[in-house]
Every structure is written in structure tokens, then in C-alpha cells.
Amino acid sequence: MHFTLRVWRQKNAQDTGHFEIYDIDGVSPDASFLEMLDVLNEKLIKQGREPVAFDHDCREGICGSCGMFINGRAHGPLRNITTCRLYMRHFRDGETITIEPFRAKSFPVIKDLVVDRSALDKIVQAGGYISVNTGSSPDANSIPVPKPAADLAFTYAACIGCGACVAACKNASAMLFTAAKVAHFAMLPQGQPERRQRVKRMVAQMDKEGFGHCTNTGACAVECPAKIPLTAIAQLQRDFIWANLSPDPHAASSS
Amino acid sequence: MATTTSPTKGAWLHTTVGRKVLMAATGLFLITFLVVHLAGNLLLLRNDGGAAFNAYAEFMSTNPLIRVLEIGLFAGFVVHIYQGLYFIFTERRARPKGYTLNQASANSNIFSRTMRLSAVVVLVFLVVHLRHFFVEHRLLGTPLTMYESCKIAFENPYYSAFYVLSMVLLAFHLAHGFYSGFQTLGLVLNKRIERLLKWGAAGFAFLVPLGFAIIPMYFLLSKYL
Ligand code: HEM
Numbered sequence A: 001m002h003f004t005l006r007v008w009r010q011k012n013a014q015d016t017g018h019f020e021i022y023d024i025d026g027v028s029p030d031a032s033f034l035e036m037l038d039v040l041n042e043k044l045i046k047q048g049r050e051p052v053a054f055d056h057d058c059r060e061g062i063c064g065s066c067g068m069f070i071n072g073r074a075h076g077p078l079r080n081i082t083t084c085r086l087y088m089r090h091f092r093d094g095e096t097i098t099i100e101p102f103r104a105k106s107f108p109v110i111k112d113l114v115v116d117r118s119a120l121d122k123i124v125q126a127g128g129y130i131s132v133n134t135g136s137s138p139d140a141n142s143i144p145v146p147k148p149a150a151d152l153a154f155t156y157a158a159c160i161g162c163g164a165c166v167a168a169c170k171n172a173s174a175m176l177f178t179a180a181k182v183a184h185f186a187m188l189p190q191g192q193p194e195r196r197q198r199v200k201r202m203v204a205q206m207d208k209e210g211f212g213h214c215t216n217t218g219a220c221a222v223e224c225p226a227k228i229p230l231t232a233i234a235q236l237q238r239d240f241i242w243a244n245l246s247p248d249p250h251a252a253s254s255s
Numbered sequence B: 001m002a003t004t005t006s007p008t009k010g011a012w013l014h015t016t017v018g019r020k021v022l023m024a025a026t027g028l029f030l031i032t033f034l035v036v037h038l039a040g041n042l043l044l045l046r047n048d049g050g051a052a053f054n055a056y057a058e059f060m061s062t063n064p065l066i067r068v069l070e071i072g073l074f075a076g077f078v079v080h081i082y083q084g085l086y087f088i089f090t091e092r093r094a095r096p097k098g099y100t101l102n103q104a105s106a107n108s109n110i111f112s113r114t115m116r117l118s119a120v121v122v123l124v125f126l127v128v129h130l131r132h133f134f135v136e137h138r139l140l141g142t143p144l145t146m147y148e149s150c151k152i153a154f155e156n157p158y159y160s161a162f163y164v165l166s167m168v169l170l171a172f173h174l175a176h177g178f179y180s181g182f183q184t185l186g187l188v189l190n191k192r193i194e195r196l197l198k199w200g201a202a203g204f205a206f207l208v209p210l211g212f213a214i215i216p217m218y219f220l221l222s223k224y225l
């Protein structure tokens, strides 16, 4: 297959950046999108030019590092998929493919298509954990969890932190990411002690990192490779309203 | 989380999520008002020279209970518009540099992506509308009856065209807002409720603005036909 690639090139965060056009020939329809970029980079290196920097690691859809904006979509033209699991047969032969980095104030470009997503880590650090006493591992099933709650917790825990939700959102909101964590712990007994604080802190951190608000367009859930459902956001909303409006039973003892 | 920071009371309403909760609560309240408003307006279509409509207008502007509700309505609009303008003015803050190519239509519907546009049109409409009816009747005390005011306004093709266009944009606002408000309040518990609300929103957003828009069209047509 033959493609014309329009690739965003940017030396570093300070550089203004620009598009460069590359022609690529003889691409196998079964090549993944990242493999196609590998072929391009080999060609560029042979010509003594700078290869295109892009993030990747597992190449099987579990690490969440391969984020890029392909033909106007986060992770390309298919729904609920990572870039590494996108194949060239999903494109038309001869097509022009535009490749940009994820764009958000909170995701500064490091180089070319690589962005810094540590703002998401800071949201997790603000509350995406539980307190446990370390020691010998507890007996299995010592804390009973109802099956439906366990299933939902599992659904929400699937987030791979790829940032596609932020990239696809018209407001660059990190609500689906944040809500996945909040809703995951809200389902489980282990998540209860910090439940009020968690949602407040994670929302505050989300704002502090400069992510936008949620308009409920649902674009995030369409592009999310982990298929995190919008019910996660509804759960965050309920928890946030409840944590701020109902009296905290522990407030008196902690002050 | 040993130390609990205790932020000032009400600080949560300044977070993006808190602001949206205010918008959703006031937005859904405004939706109930639209239904009442429409029910009254439809009296304009009765062929009684405006008797029923004038009686209704008289009741609405003198009944003490309505007075109180009117203050609530006004407050609802102020909060909704204030938060709306906040989001409109901070639109590009989280993404200063946009995409060169963006296929947003592949992952979201047009109504949800044009909330700010529909909001601005509805806001302009609201100002013109209040100037024409509320200010004229309640503050300036025009000698015209409410029916006569409506007749003059709606027989003006420019006013009517502006009115109908505004209702189209109100339909846009409601087509997403109706569902979105429930989601913001955390009430969309599952896919079934989501589907139900989205269908409900579509029906509501089509019928209510249509009901409003029929009235100027009726006056215009009866004048010229
Ligand atoms: C009768 C009039 C109106 C009704 C019934 C109404 C209703 C609603 C509802 C239910 C929502 C959804 C809230 C949510 O997503 O949680 C909404 C959103 C919104 N409204 Fe209104 N609204 C009205 C007028 C206005 C006006 C005059 C403005 C002007 C500033 C405005 C600005 C907005 C904006 C900007 C949003 C979207 C916020 C976002 O980005 O998420 N609305 N409206």
C-alpha cells in the first residue's frame, strides 16, 4: 500500500512545530500503524534525517503509551482501540494520513508526537490509592465483595492511562480518566475509608493540572481503548456532590 | 490521608465539577419553567381576541406565589448564565493549540459540541425578549395589553424570523442539555437510563421549541394570508 504522511515535527516544547510530508510505499496491509512508522523511520535514518519520535512500549494495547492523533481521531479511525492495534488495512490505499500529537495544555509536547502525560499521574497521586497495613498477605476472600460490584470495579480498573479521553474531548477534560479511578475504588470495601477525600482531591488536582470541564459529549468513551463507560463519570458526580453536601461523620474527630 | 485539609466552605462550587453541578441544577429547573411558559403561550392561539391569554398574563403578574417563583426563576437564570459565560470565556484555556484536523463528528453529536453557540443565541434572544415584554409591561407600564404586544411583535416578520431561529438554537441546547443535566447530577446510572433520557431529550427538544415557534408563525400567516 502507498500513503502520503503528514507528520507533526517539533524539536522540543519551545519549538513552534510544523508538518512535514513523507511518501511511503510498499506498506503491508497487515502492518500495524506503529510498524508503518518504524519503516518510515528506517527510511529517514538511511537518508541521514531525524526519525519521527513517538511513544510506544507493549505494542499490544495494554501500556497506554502509544497515543497520537491520526486523521482527526485519538488513536485513529476506529473506536475503542490503541494506535498499536490499528492496522494499515483500516486505511484506503493512497490515502493522506495526518498525524499530530495529543493536544492539551496539560500534555506539553516533548518531541514530535511524544507528549508529557505526567499530569495524569499527579491526579492519581492525589487520591488514587488505598491505605493498607503492610505485613503478611491477607487470606483470600477475607473481605467479601459482591459479584456485581467486583465486575464493575474491574470494568473501571481497566483504564490504561493513555490520555485518549483528554485528547478527544473538546474541552481537554480528564474526567473519564479521573472518574475511572474514583469509580473503581467506590465499588470496593477497601476504597471506602478515603472515599470522600479521594474524590475531592482528585477533582481539585484535575483542575490544578489545567484540564477542562466535562460537557458530557461522550467523545472520551468512544475513543477509550479500555472501554471505560460514562457511568464512571456519573459515579464521580454522585460521590463529589455527596462528599461536599453531606456531613462528614469523621470531621469532628479529625479537627 | 492522615491530614484532612478543610478548604473554605463552598470552595467546591468553584471547581469545574462544582460549577457544572450548578449549571445542571439550574438548567433542569429552567426546563420545567419552559413547559409552564409554553402552556401559557399556547393560549395565544385561541380565537378569542386574546381574552384567555390576557387573563393568564394578568394572573402571572399579580399572584403572590408566582411572584416568589419568579425570583427563583431569575436567580436560576443568573446562576446558569454566569457559569455558562465562565465556560464560554475559558473555552481555549485547556487546549490553547487546537488540532489541524479534527473529526469530532465521529465521536460526539453536533448538539453537544455547539452548546456554547446555542447558549449565546438563547442569551441574545432572552435579552430582546425581556426588553420587549418584561421591561415594557412590568417596568414601563405600557397601555397595551399583553396580547396586543404579542400581536405587534409577531406580525413583524423580522421579529418572528429571529424568534423562530432562536427556537431552533434552543432546540439544539435542549437536545443535549436535557440529557447532560441528568448525567452531571450523577443520575444516569446505566445504559438503559442513558438511552431513555437521550430519546426523551430528542422528543422534548423537538416539541417544546416547535410549540413556541408555531405562535409567531401563526400570527404572521393570519396577517398575510
Ligand atoms: C431556557 C433557557 C435555558 C435552559 C432550559 C438551559 C438548560 C441547560 C441545561 C439542562 C444544560 C446542561 C447542563 C449540564 O451539562 O450539566 C445547559 C448547558 C449549558 N448552558 Fe444552558 N440553558 C438555558 C439557557 C442558557 C443561556 C441563556 C446560556 C448563556 C450563557 C446558557 C449556557 C449554557 C452553556 C454554556 C452550557 C454548556 C456547559 C458545558 O460546556 O458543559 N444556557 N443548559
Ligand code: SF4
Pocket: A064, A158, A159, A160, A161, A162, A163, A164, A165, A166, A176, A177, A180, A220, A223, A224, A225, A226, A227, A228
Ligand atoms: S479512561 Fe480510557 S481513554 Fe482515558 S486514559 Fe483511561 S484508558 Fe485512556
Ligand code: FES
Pocket: A055, A056, A057, A058, A059, A060, A061, A062, A063, A064, A065, A066, A082, A083, A084, A085
Ligand atoms: S504501545 Fe502499549 S498500548 Fe500501544
